[in-house]
Every structure is written in C-alpha cells, then in structure tokens.
Amino acid sequence: MSIEITLEVNGRTHRARVEPTTTLIEVLRETLGLTGTNKDCGMGICGVCTVLVNGRTASSCILLAVQADGERITTVEGLEQDGHLTPLQESFLRFGAVQCGYCTPGFLMTATALLAEKPRATRPEIVDALRGNICRCTGYKKIVEAVESVVARPS
Amino acid sequence: MxxxxxxxxxxxxxxxxxxxxxxxxxxxxxxxxxxxxxxxxxxxxxxxxxxxxxxxxxxxxxxxxxxxxxxxVPMEGALHCRFVRSPHAHARIMAIDTAAAAKASGVVAVLTGAEIAPERLLVGTLTDDTPVLATDKVRYAGEPVVAIAALTEAEAEAACHLVAVSYQELPMVLTPEAALAPGAAEIDPKGNVIGDLRHEKGDLEAGFGAADVVIENTYRTEPIEHAFLEPPAGLAFVDPDGVLTVMVCTQYPHYHHRQLARVTGLPIERVRVVQTVVGGAFGGKMDNTVECAIALLALKTGRPVRMIYTREEVFVGTTKRHAMTIRYRLGARRDGRITALDAEYLADGGAYRSYSLIVGGRAVIHTGMPYNIPNMRTHYVVTFTNYPPSGAMRSFGVVKLAFAIECMMNELADRLGLNPIALRRINAYADGDRTGTGQTLLDVGYLKTLDAIEPIYAERRRVLEAEPVREGRKRGLGIACLGYGIGYSGTRNPSTARVRAAADGSVTAYCGTPDIGTGSDMSLAQIAAQSSGIGLHRIRVVSGDSTKTDDSGPTSASRTTYFSGNAALIAGQDFKRQFEAALARALALPEDQVRLENDTITARNQCLSFEDACRRIAGEIEGICGYGKFDPDIAVNILTFKGNPYPTYTYATHLVEIEVDEELGQIDVVRCWCAHDAGTVVNPIGAEGQIEGGVAMGMGQALWENVVRKDGVIVNPHYRDYLLPGAKDVPLEIECLWVASKDRTGPYGAKGVAEVSLIPVPAAIAGALTDACGVWPRRLPMAAEYVLRLVRGRDGRPLLARAGAEGRGLR
Incomplete structure (x- = not known):
C-alpha cells in the first residue's frame, strides 16, 4: 500500500509515493538524492540525521515520511544561499567545529533552529539545545564556540 | 540480470x-x-x-x-549486502542451507565461506586467523557466516532470515581466567593464549629490598566501543579496465589492497582501494569488516555491491578496546624515589588476534612511563575469549596503564605525605635517561608539562578551599601524566610523499596515510607549503588511494604528523630544488640565482608568479616529482624487548577539577587543563580539537562507557544503553597548554598529539575522586553505582583515610 505525499524540501515541492513504514530520511536520501543528511543509530538518539520540519528539529530516521506530508523540510543542503555559506556554517569552518564531519549536518540544523528561535541564545541555552546531538571527535567546545560567535554578532 | x-x-x-x-x-x-x-x-x-x-x-x-x-557515493544499481551472523558465542557449524535464501525476492547472490579456497579464507592483521565468513565453527556471537547480495537492503535482510545454519554449541569461554584454566574449551587450534610477553629491567628483588613502602593493587577496566558515528561501510565494483575497486572508510587502504588481492586471487595491480571520507575511526577501522565479502560478491555478480553496518552490528561485529586486569606492585624509598615495579597484565583478546599483540607490546614498553624506574618486571598475557575480537583503539591500551600507574602514584604520595606533583618530579624521565628497553631519551618535555600545571594546581587548590561548595557535594583536583611513543612499536614504518605541479600552477601532494577526520591532510599541506615555498592555497592533498600513493602505513599510533609530515617536508624540499633548477635552465641563469619562496620566484632581478614560472617550464613541469621518504631506524628484539621502539615520545600532564554528588555517586567534570609536549604544533585548531575530543572520549571511558557482556552476548548494543558523553557532560573549560618544545627529528619540531589527549583523563578523574571523597577507585568506568559503593565504604580502602595523618598527601 503506497501513499502519495507532498514535501516542500529546501524551498522546492516534491511529490513521492511512499510506504507507510518509509522514514523521512529514506525519502530525502534515496528518492530525492539529498545525501547531506547522514544516518547512524536509527533510533533517534544520536542526532546525526536531524533536519528541520517547519523550522523545528526532528530526527529524520524515526519520523515517518507520511508524518511529514505537507510540511516544510530543511536539510543541510538548504542552508547556503546564492553560493554563500550561512554565518553559522562559516563559523563552524573557522572555529574548527568539524573533524570527521559525520555529525555536522545534524549540529548545523539544531543550531539553526535554536538561533531562529533565540537569536541571542546564552551559552547554557546553546549547550542545552545541543544535548541531543552526539559528536565523538571534537569534545563539543569548538561547536559551542562556533554557535556562540554567531549569537554575538551585532544584528 | x-x-x-x-x-x-x-x-x-x-x-x-x-x-x-x-x-x-x-x-x-x-x-x-x-x-x-x-x-x-x-x-x-x-x-x-x-x-x-x-x-x-x-x-x-x-x-x-x-x-x-x-x-x-552515488552509484545507481548497486546491490546491497547483509550478513547472516552467528547467534552463538562458540559453536560448530554442522550445515548451512542457503537454498531458500537464494530463491528469495531480489536476491542476486549468496556467498558462504565454503566458496572461498581455504588458503584465501583467512584474513587478519599480524596473523591471518579470521575467516572472511565462518566455515567450520563460530567463535563469537555476531560472527559473519553468510553474505547475501540483493537488489534492496530490505530484501537482503529478509533473505538472511531464510538461511538455515545448524550449530552444535560448544562450551563458552568468557573470561581470560577461564581461558587459562586447565581443561578449558579450545577457541583457537593453537590454544587459548594469544600472547605471553615478558620484560625485565634491573634487579626486581633488590629494588623491593631497597623500598621503604610497597603498595600492591589490582585495577580492572571494561571493553570500550569506538563509537565512530559512521558505521563501517564499503562499495565494491569492477571498473571498466577490469580493476576490482573497493571504496571504503578506512585508516589503512594499502592493508586492504594487499588483503583483497590475496582473498580474491587477483594480481595486486588489478586491485584498487579508495579511501572515502571517514566518519571517525579511533583505531576501529583497521581490520577487515565489509571489504572482502563485498569484493567477492562484486566479482561473483559483476555488479557493484555496497554494504553499511547497522549500529547494532557495529557493537556486536567490530573490535573493542581490551578489557584488562592490571596488578601492580610498586616499591619506593621514603624520599619518594621509586625503586621497583612488578607489573602483571591479563587482557581479554576476544575471538581473534586482531591487534592484541600490538596492544600487548605497547603495554610492555610503556610500563612505568613516564617514570624512570630502575627495576621492573613485566608480564603480559592476552587470551582468546568467545566475545568480539579486541583490537586497536586510541592509545593501544596505554590509557589503562596510565589509570593504574597514576592511581598508584597518588596512593604513594598519600602514604609518604608528599605533594603528588613533587612525587612525579622526583621520578620523571628527563633528557639522557634510558628507558626500560634501553633507549636513550631526547627532547623530553615531561617536566615542562608539570611546570605548566603546577601553578594552576596551587591556585585552584586555594580557590577550592576558599569557596564553599553546595551541600552534599565534594570537590577535588586530580592530575595524571603520560609518556607515549609515536608510531609502530619496534618495527620500521616508513612514510613517503610526492609533490607535483601542473602547468596551470596547481600542486598536488600525494601521501599514503589517509585523513580520517583529524585534519592530517591540512597539516601535511602546511608542511609541504612551508618546505617547498609554494602557497598553501595551491596545494591539494591526495591521500589514502592505494594506486595513487605508496604504502605509508596506517593513520594510527599518532604517527601521521611525525612520519608523513617528515615525508612531506622532504618531498617539498626536493620539489623546490628540482623546480628551481628547471627554471634556472629555462631562464639561462645559474641555479643559485633562482629562488622559490613565499609563493613567488625571484630570478636574479626579476620576480615571477608561481603560475608564470610553471608556464615557463611547461614542457618539464609534469616531469618534476618531489619525493620524500622518512624511515627512522627503529628496532626491538621481540623476545627481550630491548632496543629503540619509537623515534620519539610525547608527554603530557592533565589537571581536572570535579564535583561529586555523594548522594547520587555522580561525578561532574568542571574544568580541565591539558599541558602537552607535542613538539611544534602545526595547526593549533586541529591540535586543540584532538585534545578537547580526547578529553571527552577519556571522560566516557572514565565515567560511563562499558560494553556489557553476559553469557556470550553484548547486552547493550546501542546508544540508549551505551552512554556516550554529550554536550552537557563535557566541560567547556578545557584549556590546552602547549609547552615550548621542539623535537629534533620531527617536521619543524612536531611530534604528534592524537591519542595522548585521551590517555591521562580517566586517571586524572580517579585522582580527583580520591581528592574529593577520600576513596581509591580501582575500576573503570567509575559509574555512579561504583562511586556510591566506594563512598559508602564497601569497596577499596576504608573511607576518608585522608582525615588521618596520611591525609596530607593530596593536599
């Protein structure tokens, strides 16, 4: 039994036929070819597969595609605009917040959602927001500093 | 099809x-x-x-x-591979029936070990002992038995359930003690002992005879999962020229290249291993996982085959850090001088050999480090058990040695009423000292790391004593130190690099050691830029492609900056020399009047851009190849462990400040200072990243991480029950202190830093726990229930020993 769904992904509308058990990450990666969102635990724990659904973070490995029907999805590919990195992406690069990079798209999406909601997020708020994303390489310090540097920027 | x-x-x-x-x-x-x-x-x-x-x-x-x-990696039409894995920890395989699976929907090929010629079946690291697919028996639950390639992952998975394997269960051997017991079931045809290593220095009995204090303790650590976030994965296909190509996330592409040639029977030049971007490795991507099976299936089907482990498979089907029991007996004089150390290790090697002997050799060589102990005896035994193989992981086991020796040092300081830093100074290695293997040490920055930490320690001690702490909580400071050898242990492990340019001014540096996420490509580019005079922005590094680079060993053992950095330095110099000579000929100038510096060429009175210069010698430029090889003369007698095992050593001292909730047994690491003698730091962003990440990983091993095994199976094969440090756990106050140091043999004085950041962390936290609560931890992880047990006085030494006269020690 397949179901037709409509997703707005990174500003473009896509239709897809999915099974009831198809997850959002499967549609993003396999149907739409958006492989920027990586997958790890498949249980919604590690945060690697985090995307934005209507601006809020979601683990795309456990969100069913049908649950996202009609919603607005943002993935890491949708961050850059007109060939320019977002300030957050550039600060991840400048601060060395990335090593192996497998967790990076998830962290970027979580931090993007945080800054949209709280442009002046404090350090404890940043740390709290990032609690659902695991990074095995960096020890988090440079990630927090990278996010903080964008907060500190005068608007 | x-x-x-x-x-x-x-x-x-x-x-x-x-x-x-x-x-x-x-x-x-x-x-x-x-x-x-x-x-x-x-x-x-x-x-x-x-x-x-x-x-x-x-x-x-x-x-x-x-x-x-x-x-x-985009590859339409690739088949998906899944393994049928053993449910038993130890069993004889009586029959394998794949008929139903072969006919299942979407299945293209089924592979069993019986299809692989016996002389090609076994793979390994030092010893080829691990079947690509088990044939006559399985040695751990999770061992691959059958591989299935299907059109979709779901179809491959479904077909796995249709494979009928009949097993006859054998007695399980679940601990090293059981493996050594008389009459134990035999795991390996050569017996249950993987390695029995011994080393002696001086006269142990005389050393203990001269001691005023003797302390004897046993320390125990549990297996640890690397938890790289990208699971092992590979994509195999035969390219249009008939070359078997395997794209894989690995630390050592040339290792797989040789192994794949042997397993497939293809000539070595018909194989290519391309390292993809690696999503973390930490020592866990140096063994065969998917590579051989997908290569054989790609050859069998003529189609590309991809395989990606699930997270559960990572836990049950890949190597772990060894669980280890360490018994140390330490003797010292009243003035703090250590006179003797008797060290016994018993390690759980799991079902196959993997890197067990490397971990063992490193333990023998590093026993007592970084202290100059005149009399030592070391005995290291590692056995098989029916659990997943234990292999390489960041520090090759030295993190456990540091936990044991540093806890002993704290206890010794307490017993002698000495300041823990003073005690370490008395016994520290310094330039000109000879190690247990007989190597004379040079450029020892250990005391400088103590110098860097000492004033911070004193200041924090004052602050902690002046500031009140919340009720029910205790605060403590702990320090821990290390000395660590760079590169393979006692075996030559050369690295090479090549630097070439094209007529358009683009430059490529080739090196065999892959970047596994640490940024080593960047460091190599910086070194090659500095030594050649070429602007950094021009240099692209190609690393980890087995047909484009020489075998330069793996990216492991903190060796890439030092070994490949030296190779890149020499290759850059060689390129510069050849480039200047070619340009001098083209301009009809004497060679000494043409100089490539700061991305610009000065030729007598004129200046040329690098691009212009490349165009001037367009006919010649692609023939110029700067070549560098670095191959220090290191060797150790494997029976006596005498010799020079490493070309250089790196040193560090860490200080941590913790708070302990004595009601909950919870330890919070509040601050951390990390003083390192890493030689010259090539890129401080990358080096700090190694330190901060090492602190986080060390905290995990210290406080939470434990692969829990029961009755032959891993009971917590996922992140829900295997707890990794998160952003709220790791302190943001981690300060890196690089002591002034230059290694005379390193590239621009660099040594290396990747593993050493982790090594002192559990030991430093253990010391801080002693300082805070007066208890003496002897196990990792120091999980809440263990801390509570210690605090309640049910384990270890009686509570609050420090309240008595001996208590000055840690103050």
Missing part, C-alpha cells in the same frame, strides 16, 4: 560543476587567507603556514553536506 551503472568519479566530495568548483575554491581561499592574517600571518607569506590557526579545505564541503561517506 543486467543493470547499467556508472563508475563514481572518485572525488571525496560532491564538487558540482566547474563553475561551482571555482566559486567555492575562491570562497575557501578568502576564508583561509583571512584566518592566516588574523593569526598574525603576513600578506606576502602564503607559504609560511606551520603553526598558524587555519581552517581546513575539507570542512567547507562538510558544512555544506557534500561529503561522500561511503553511503553517499
């Missing part, structure tokens, strides 16, 4: 159109140059980059979601 597919372009990143590539290269160059200037670099010195804080080229693509981990 035909399917069309296109060979991947081999790029590590989805680069896009030529216009996009040019645009993003420009963006990166702008950001790189801004960072170089911001860090004090001069506008005209594009090649002087060693020591600068510089952003990495690969990260630009990683923040854009363009990194091609194996799962992201």
């Amino acid at each position: 035909t399917a069309s597919w296109k060979e991947p372009d081999g790029e590590k990143f989805a680069l896009g159109s030529l216009a996009e590539q040019a645009h993003w290269q420009g963006e990166y160059r702008r950001i790189l140059e801004a960072a170089r200037i911001a860090d004090g670099g001069h506008p005209g010195e594009a090649a002087a980059t060693v020591g600068r804080r510089l952003p990495r080229a690969d990260v630009l693509y990683k923040v854009r979601g363009r990194a091609r981990y194996v799962a992201n």
